[in-house]
Amino acid sequence: MKKIYTKLPLGLQNLVLTLINTYKYYQKYGAIPIFNPLKKIIQELDVSKFNDDLVVERINRLISYATANVPYYRKNKDLYIPLKTVKDLERIPILKKSTLKEHNGDFISVEANKYNSYSFKTSGSTGTPLYGAIKNSELRTRFEMFLTSLKIEGIDYSRPLARFPGADLARTGKVFRRDFINGHMLFSIYHLSDAKICEYHKALSHYKIEILEGYPSTIVSLVRFLKANKLSLPYVKHVLTTAEKLLDNHRQEIEEFFDTKVFDFYGSSEGSVYMFSTKEGHYLNSNIIGFFECVDENHETVKLNESGRLIVTSFSSSYTPLIRYDIGDYATIISSDRDVIKVKEIQGRQEEIFITPQGKAFGRFSLILKYLPSTIMESQLILTQRSNKAKIEYISVIELSIDNFELFEEKLNSLLEMNFTFEYQRIEKFDKSKRGKLSAVKIYT
Template sequence: MMAKIKEFILLKIVIPIVDMMMGMKISYWYKKINKLNSLSRDKITEWQNRQFRDLIRFAYEHTVYYKEIIDKSGYSIDDFTSTDDICRLPVLTKEIIRQRYSDIVPDNITKIPHRKHSTGGSTGEPLRFIIDENTWGYVTAAKIHAWKTTGFHYGEPFLSFGSSSLFRVNKKNRLHDIYYKLRNAIALNGMNMEDSICRKYIEIARKKRVKYIYGYASSIYILASYVKKHNVKYKLNAVFTTSEVLTPEYRQVIEEAFDSKVMDCYGAHDGGITAFEIERGSYFVGYNTFCEVENPLEISTLYCSNLIDFAFPMLRYEVGDAVVMDNTANTHYNGQIIKKIEGRTGDIIRLKNGHTITNPGFTVVFKQFNVKAYRIKQLSESSLVVTLVVLPNFKKEEESKIIDTIKKYAGDDCEIRVEYIDQFEPLENGKRRFIMSK
């Protein structure tokens, strides 16, 4: 009962005020998604077409990049009337964004609520972009809707395994601070998951009466392995995995350890896409994004078009992941569905000193340094080699800081060597493993 009351206060009182002060529109999208869920597939297509027409015309009139490519395409701006016409645009790659960042930023950006962002992406190379607060609001609202399907009430406590807890979060105002406290996310470091830390996290979960866990798939898998190994009894209502591929082994161990449903969550801040595994093996793609693939019959490159982001229009954006789309009719969802995702992969490094290192959080760590790309490889039970592709302004003293940072998770007794190369050779699927175990 208290969970429902708290959810009501958050959704009906706190979030509308936060929206008004920060321009996020969470409340608007929460109601809108509820309405869109009830529409037919044809009506959803009509809505997306309207969003696309508004966005493409805006991009044509307010950005150098889109005016240039449309004028060169042989088509008039009036020829772009539906999402079927998106394929007339060239693919937007990360390299194009790096080279033409300022040309993609609209000339009236100061009138659009937004936040600047960067990501390591699936190649480990930093990418600068801008997120419209409108998109941020949609993503938050979509998560609330998706999690509710498991019985979760917004505001219930949940463990959040990631790397954001390692850094100070700049609160914009006191209301912002209150909002995040009411969300009840218990932020924990998911990068080093040795047994003593797993034991501590289970104690926190018991004390806070946590029934939900969210975070890196590998971190939750290690926690689940600890639970099984030590015969710890702790049942959860649901586990939400994210940021890396949820392997069949990870899923099985997590489900068995916590006797709970696992919902995998796929997303990319740069692409504006959110997709939640509402049904086993079916990722329901958010209505704000239109997805394309090279070959609809097999796993192939994913292109995303965020139809509601005016601060940094990204149409036909190559996210860097490969998927299989489900083109069959689904009676439970009227939007696009992804059947399989081949995305970020990385091993789990287990060291002799008991420390265990996982993959995704190091993308955040390396943002602090002038590093273009990285890889951490285990050489032995007590040694690692860090291979770097550095930016021109990289300073030699950054090397010692990188070593000190990694030692926080690997242990002071771990030997760490740094190597430098010009570029990484990707795997056959175009990816590169961030972390490689022995």
Template structure:
């Protein structure tokens, strides 16, 4: 009913409805224990590594004990493990993947009379998942995220351009080339991530220049396309306008960082979490990524489930008491920095060398094995005129590349370089089918996927 009413309202009243929705959301988000958590997060910024580990150890014990008492699934699966609440025994607990979580969601979620908040994970793999949170856990997560962003001057009320999976536009908006809605009270303009097309990008760029946001938040793939369009078409984004870019939900590649920072003349500060409630990894002002031990436990394991410097990420998150994440295989992989490396920013949490992104985001070559997202994005090296592309693998020895080009710049020679870059990565045995298209649609969540691997279950 609300959606039907929204669609028939004029633009001004739609903006008012966006504000009213936000007001309710902010009331939940910033109520309860939020202020207490903000104070705690600020105080914890300069804890020593030993103090952080002690904090993590205590939170882990409290979390495991609560879960065993209140989750039917975990009471049965880990309740009888000796000294189960000691963090040094974490490897004795079973690893849970997304399918296990999905298939057992009713018994994993704790039994409580409290009202719980619902959160749906993205469905880019074809299946979404609904998890639940206690409001205090959501408040703690937002407190940590706001504390991170506040280090670069951000607070609610600062003028912000937001790019997320909200579907807010009507046919009238499209006809008027208006690809945004604005919460004028909180100074947030929400830009659609579903209309990133060449003939629309002009309006995004020009409106962003006019709106002059101090901060960008949201899907980096959308911000990247806007930045690349702006550069290619000679737009000059005003200097000293944007103070920071905070990407969400997607892996950051070197290309993404380069173009966004170049066009918007601002630093991008990465942060890693998930809609399921994964603990946080954040980037500091020195450009280093930190495992935030006060938010959970991070394990990096190889294919044999043994600790590794680079491998798949297994997380236990302290802010997921309602739908607990305990040794959860989140589907991403990271590489740790050398343990003796210390950052000069004052954050003493361990360092991450690289977030490699989703394990599913790879192309598999019979000759060379897995080609990860970073190497896929680097196939653009020494090319010009490729606006965007998507790699889709439906067969083991074949690869489909969907490419949007600038016909005035692109040439047969560039095509040869692009294919050569792919051959360097996948080998010569794989058949590469090149498809030139006018656009590549985003997923239903509003995200743009550079890789779609449809044979991962066969590997």
């Protein structure tokens, strides 16, 4: 299908994208052009329904359904006893990712089929991809909460929007494709360069784009190319980021350029929890979508303001149930009143934690990466666990000397209390993941 798409004239490519996007908006939001447009759906959303006090009831409904309809949970029914309080959740075993992968097919409901559910497959960025099914009605609930969270922050998703998805949708011709029914645009993330930035700027300005949505690394790269060419985007009012860890220095750079707060949101392909960054400076979880705990390496609940592994119980994936699922990410809860969870920070995956030769764990690379030379458009710090070798691969209009990295080296050595051996390599482009992601830090074992 992709091969046929890329050979079509640009006008037909836009038509194909419009039809696909319109179907996806119906699937996600129930949007139907003219009859039930996205704008009307957003206007009717009730922001007070982002959280409620029915967490225990939802967990028990999930357990009841899973033990009756999902092979893995039917086999282990005795381990999944209904709760009286949220505290009782700790009696249920933690579901490890290795178990989910090994018995993947047994985690899918016998009721799931191609008509009543949406099939998903994770990116497999941390190993073998996971697959499963999400009930159509639960998928819609999930995206309804996404729109509600935007509305809470004063963002109307029906306004002119440009998304930068990790898809090769503009291989030839213009760097964007346009959905002319919804007025939304999809831009290539693979052609961002000093040579092409004027094309991006012209299109974003011409269509008066108000909302940008993409990976943090993509939006930062866009900002840096715009700044380097003394270009601005005055119509942009909101920036949405997701799918990669939003580093503090990247957030600051984006917010200063667009003079707006970044709306960062967290979720997963398998339909886990959903939370977003608020203007108050924390992330707010929707307990309509899921509940989670933070535990230490011994699976004991950590105290508030302490970092812990996210243990997810999802209410929007009953066809592939996640009950106390160790998703592999770290976060810090600052409050959990009446089952409404506020998070100080999402630290990212365990794979993003570097262990020094002395056994010290470190993951706050945003404290260091902001000291890289400002002329760098994109970069990746490459480390090996328990090694003192560090490499920076970077994209820059000009070749940089070792002297340009002096401050960066000083900060990395100081914070990790080490003496690294550094290597720098200027490259033309990064070999990004299939979905276009670029991790700011890559750590090998």
